Amino acid sequence: MLLKDQAAIVTGGASGLGAATARKLAAQGAKVAVCDLNAKLAETVAAEIKGVAVTCDVSDAASAEAAIAQATKAHGPARVLVNCAGIGVAKRVVGRDGPMALADFDKVIKVNLIGTFNMLRLAATEMSKLEPQATGERGVIINTASVAAYDGQIGQSAYSASKGGIVGMTLPIARELAQFGIRVLTIAPGLFLTPLLANLPQEAQDSLAAAIPFPRRLGNADEFAALALHMVENSYLNGEVVRLDGSLRMAPK
Template identity: 50%
Template structure:
């Protein structure tokens, strides 16, 4: 699927994986619309050419519909939707303060799983109404899980559950949307050097890198962005969750 001359929607686009993906897709000729929380959009650094940041909460319907209406009004066909928005608080099922806070668990699932589903369903609806390309494709949805979906560590119960849900949606969504010529693929990153990691000491970062089989370093956000572009270019990738982790298998802690 060609990206040049098309529109792409990227969530969590003010920083980290989303920002890298938005910039890379724009460099390939796509007109990119990045969604993030309004406060994150306001404080985001200067955006590259071809990227428009819009304030929106991915867990709410109307802001996402408004963004899709903006894309439609600008006239380029929406061919790609990438969900990178997510949160990763840590808490054990039972910890020193008692049982895991139920609202915290709900909140993580709401952002990571419900937010991903919300963007996917609305973007796919918009794609389904478009004319297909010469290969019969109308679009591609790329969602973000995590290797925690498969090997969640201590304290990751909410995060692991939410990301396992994202991975679990993949094949069903691909089957549901096949009739419209829309593919669905999920990426499950390992340890990525995002702004969230910047708060850790160099000793901690080096220790994390040492757990990766090869290459023995943290992944770069740009590598995630390149994988999104590869999936777009590779029309036969569909219904799959792809680990991007340097062969890392997470230990319990």
């Protein structure tokens, strides 16, 4: 996929992995829509990369439709979608106060799994109508899962289920959208120095880093963004989930 002057959408683009990806795509000449619930942060990132900020709740059909329409009005139909929006709630199935609230499980599934599919279905529909590039491609969609999809820890039942769902739908959707020349890929990051982890004491960060075989450190958001960019540019990558984790395999807790 040739990025220069092409429209791209990054959900969760106001911070962390999403912001780094938005910057990386913009640096290659893409016109990026920074989609996020945090309108102020989205506007900051968008101004930096000369993109457009779009307020969006990915778990809501109407909000996602409005966000796609706003991004399309600003830059034209997107050829690239990178889904980085997500949340994590650490709760045990059976806790001190009884069973985990169903609403807590439901919210994580809605944002992480349904939200990813929501944006994917809408963006793919627009991509399918575009003229193919010289490579035959009409678009590229990159989703964000997690190593928790494979070896989730105690307390991550909802998070692991949501990310496992993203892993599971990658290949069938890639197969379905192949007829349109749309590639679908997923990145499964390990422990990254996102704003959430950056707020932990240095001792806690060092402890997490010590569990990673090599390199023995937390991942940088730029490394995630670099892989996303490679996926966009490498037209033979399709239907694959790539772990980006320094060979980390998480312990039960």
